[in-house]
Amino acid sequence: MNANKMTQKTLETLQQAQSLAEERRNTQVGQIHVFHALLDDPDDLNAQLMASMGISTDELRAAIDTELDKQATFGSSGGGQVYMTPELNSVLTRAEEEAKRMGDSFVSVEHIMLGLIERADYVVKPLLKRFGIVRDKYLEALKAVRGNSRVNSDNPERDL
Numbered sequence: 147m148n149a150n151k152m153t154q155k156t157l158e159t160l161q162q163a164q165s166l167a168e169e170r171r172n173t174q175v176g177q178i179h180v181f182h183a184l185l186d187d188p189d190d191l192n193a194q195l196m197a198s199m200g201i202s203t204d205e206l207r208a209a210i211d212t213e214l215d216k217q218a219t220f221g222s223s224g225g226g227q228v229y230m231t232p233e234l235n236s237v238l239t240r241a242e243e244e245a246k247r248m249g250d251s252f253v254s255v256e257h258i259m260l261g262l263i264e265r266a267d268y269v270v271k272p273l274l275k276r277f278g279i280v281r282d283k284y285l286e287a288l289k290a291v292r293g294n295s296r297v298n299s300d301n302p303e304r305d306l
Contacts, residue, residue, distance in 0.1 A: 176230075182214060185206060185207055198287045
């Protein structure tokens, strides 16, 4: 995936996910780390969309934190390089496809969320199901916020 075709917010989200994995001494950056990063700021788009879908973002974040606590760690004897899981790479590939399908020039956080919904791994999938996060419902909430606008810059929030 080409970082030059990602919005600033997407790059920040991915960096935040990596930092979270490093802080928690996790051995890999996975989908659960990105899911956490997408919902970390209650004022960001995905948190707002979840709220508009009737989902308690506090409860969802707590459930994500519970799953993060189960992730493999380096332990106390030292750390190492943290790598992206193949499942996360699949989400990013799907996000790029979603951006193209939607006619967007840049991959934004909503595309990442759609990628998670479509390619959820064994950790994220039960959370999506438990909280009723499905593609159609998410797209409906997104359309209510975004309308027919397109992501044609690396900082679309500035353009809104």
